Amino acid sequence: MTIPRTSTREHILKRATVLFQGRGYNGFSFKDISTPMGIRNAAIHYHFSTKSDLCSAVMQRYRDLLKSETADFMKHGGSARYQLEAYLAFIRHEILDAHCMCPLTNVAVAMDTLPDEIRAQAVTLSNELLAYLTRVMELGREQDEFQFNCAAEQKALSVKATLQGAGQLARLMGPQVVDQVIDQIRCDLGL
Amino acid sequence: MTIPRTSTREHILKRATVLFQGRGYNGFSFKDISTPMGIRNAAIHYHFSTKSDLCSAVMQRYRDLLKSETADFMKHGGSARYQLEAYLAFIRHEILDAHCMCPLTNVAVAMDTLPDEIRAQAVTLSNELLAYLTRVMELGREQDEFQFNCAAEQKALSVKATLQGAGQLARLMGPQVVDQVIDQIRCDLGL
DNA sequence: CGATAAACTTACTTATAAGTAAGTAACTTT
DNA sequence: AAAGTTACTTACTTATAAGTAAGTTTATCG
Numbered sequence: 523m524t525i526p527r528t529s530t531r532e533h534i535l536k537r538a539t540v541l542f543q544g545r546g547y548n549g550f551s552f553k554d555i556s557t558p559m560g561i562r563n564a565a566i567h568y569h570f571s572t573k574s575d576l577c578s579a580v581m582q583r584y585r586d587l588l589k590s591e592t593a594d595f596m597k598h599g600g601s602a603r604y605q606l607e608a609y610l611a612f613i614r615h616e617i618l619d620a621h622c623m624c625p626l627t628n629v630a631v632a633m634d635t636l637p638d639e640i641r642a643q644a645v646t647l648s649n650e651l652l653a654y655l656t657r658v659m660e661l662g663r664e665q666d667e668f669q670f671n672c673a674a675e676q677k678a679l680s681v682k683a684t685l686q687g688a689g690q691l692a693r694l695m696g697p698q699v700v701d702q703v704i705d706q707i708r709c710d711l712g713l
Numbered sequence: 714m715t716i717p718r719t720s721t722r723e724h725i726l727k728r729a730t731v732l733f734q735g736r737g738y739n740g741f742s743f744k745d746i747s748t749p750m751g752i753r754n755a756a757i758h759y760h761f762s763t764k765s766d767l768c769s770a771v772m773q774r775y776r777d778l779l780k781s782e783t784a785d786f787m788k789h790g791g792s793a794r795y796q797l798e799a800y801l802a803f804i805r806h807e808i809l810d811a812h813c814m815c816p817l818t819n820v821a822v823a824m825d826t827l828p829d830e831i832r833a834q835a836v837t838l839s840n841e842l843l844a845y846l847t848r849v850m851e852l853g854r855e856q857d858e859f860q861f862n863c864a865a866e867q868k869a870l871s872v873k874a875t876l877q878g879a880g881q882l883a884r885l886m887g888p889q890v891v892d893q894v895i896d897q898i899r900c901d902l903g904l
Numbered sequence: 905c906g907a908t909a910a911a912c913t914t915a916c917t918t919a920t921a922a923g924t925a926a927g928t929a930a931c932t933t934t
Numbered sequence: 935a936a937a938g939t940t941a942c943t944t945a946c947t948t949a950t951a952a953g954t955a956a957g958t959t960t961a962t963c964g
Contacts, residue, residue: 530911548739549826551951565912567953623822630881631814631822635740648885672900679882679890680897686881687874690821694839699870706871709863710901721941742921756942758923 531569533559539580543622547577547632547640574637581643584625585650592654602662603713609655610704613685617700623689626651652678662711669712681707722760724750730771734813738768738823738831765828772834775816776841783845793853794904800846801895804876808891814880817842843869853902860903872898 534555541550552563552573570576595608616622629636629644655678662668670677688703725746732741743754743764761767786799807813820827820835846869853859861868879894 545824545826546737546739546822548737549823552953553950562913563952564914564954568910568912571953573952626885627818627881628822630884631737631819632740633736633884635736645885648882652886670900672897676893676897679886680875680894680901683878683882683890683894684871684875686878687876690818690877691839691870691874693821693824694817694836695843695870699874702867703871703874706863706867709861710871743923744920753943754922755924755944759940759942762923764922 530559530561530565534566534569534576535579535583538576539583540620540622542577542580542628543584543616543620543625546628547573547636574639578637578639578643581625581629581640581647585643585647588647588650588654600661600665601667602658602665603667605658606662606668606711609658610685610707613689614700614704617689617692618697624686627686627689651682655679655682667713670710677711721750721752721756725757725760725767726770726774729767730774731811731813733768733771733819734775734807734811734816737819738764738827765830769828769830769834772816772820772831772838776834776838779838779841779845791852792858793849793856794858796849797853797859797902800849801876801898804880805891805895808880808883809888815877818877818880842873846873858904861901868902 537555537559541554544550552566555566556563566576570579591612592605592609595605598604598608613624616624626644626648629640633641652675656675659668659670659674659677659681663670663674668677684703684707688700691703692699728746728750732745743757746757747754757767761770782803783796783800786796789795789799804815807815817835817839820831824832843866847866850859850861850865850868850872854861854865859868875894875898879891882894883890
């Protein structure tokens with residue numbers, strides 16, 4: 523058959539994203555992608571030669587998404603508060619609607635068992651993410667929107683860590699955890 | 714051979730703990746335990762009938778450890794500050810010295826792929842952990858040691874989430890992350 | 905219309921996983 | 935000293951994983 527062929531690669535990537543961010547690298551197999559799609563494992567290998575390649579593409583897409591999202595946030599005015607809220611909403615959506623974790627969580631957990639390529643992508647992503655959040659924190663303090671008395675980098679790190687943890691605890695303790703933790707982040711910034 | 718037999722079960726549990734907390738349920742196999750110990754997989758099955766049983770025992774031990782640790786913390790005087798610091802030191806040691814994550818992280822990540830038994834243990838652990846931290850927060854506020862203006866439960870949740878995240882980010886960004894995040898937790902409690 | 909390339913499938917290989925059944929050596933009990 | 939129990943091993947089964955090679959269909963291009 524193979525009628526609408528153009529979109530197969532995209533479908534594979536989408537399923538892989540959900541699975542990678544939802545279960546981790548070692549928590550899914552090619553079958554979890556191919557069977558629900560009604561294709562064969564070999565079709566995945568046609569588009570992505572290895573599992574490492576596939577997950578590397580997932581990481582790359584997440585970085586691209588983040589880049590375009592954060593660029594978007596910045597367009598809508600320079601308000602640090604707005605940018606923080608946009609990022610919080612993005613994370614909130616990923617956790618509550620998509621039931622996904624930040625890829626950094628999944629990489630960190632299985633660190634020792636992963637191909638170098640994936641680890642490298644994760645390190646780059648963490649640098650990009652922290653750089654963005656650090657700028658938001660700096661901006662917020664300059665504009666007297668946020669209050670904190672440590673390095674902006676440290677505050678950004680702490681915010682990111684808290685959000686990572688929220689994603690995990692929400693799975694164990696229920697979705698209300700996410701909003702409680704996000705509230706606390708705002709509160710700790712003097713909002 | 715089998716000369717020192719008594720301790721095999723304990724050795725298996727210790728290796729399984731390191732592997733489970735270090736790589737997650739799907740990130741290790743029986744071989745990772747048996748080969749370095751110089752025993753066969755079947756020897757593991759003799760002591761623990763399934764992988765689920767083994768990891769359930771690991772979770773149980775972690776809960777027991779936590780229970781005795783927190784009981785210990787409480788004996789050394791009722792100071793909330795002391796109890797917080799003791800827990801922070803415990804987590805810090807697990808991350809930096811043992812290179813382990815809190816089991817909650819590993820369970821949350823692979824949630825959908827895990828046996829019910831493990832999930833149930835994790836839910837219980839998260840309740841116990843949060844109950845303890847909530848008591849510490851309540852105590853700290855009563856004694857004017859900590860400052861925060863939300864429910865003690867929410868503050869405890871936020872602290873735990875932050876520590877969970879610190880464990881992950883430390884693997885990607887280096888060990889200094891842990892102390893930076895811990896500093897921030899203190900700071901956000903008015904310390 | 906025929907050749908070519910893209911997008912697959914079928915069928916296979918190799919490796920590794922968890923788990924089991926039957927046998928064995930050493931200590932323990934009677 | 936015989937019998938049973940503990941703590942394993944050897945050898946196996948079954949399932950599943952990633953990955954590959956060769957063939958097939960469909961669209962496209964000259």
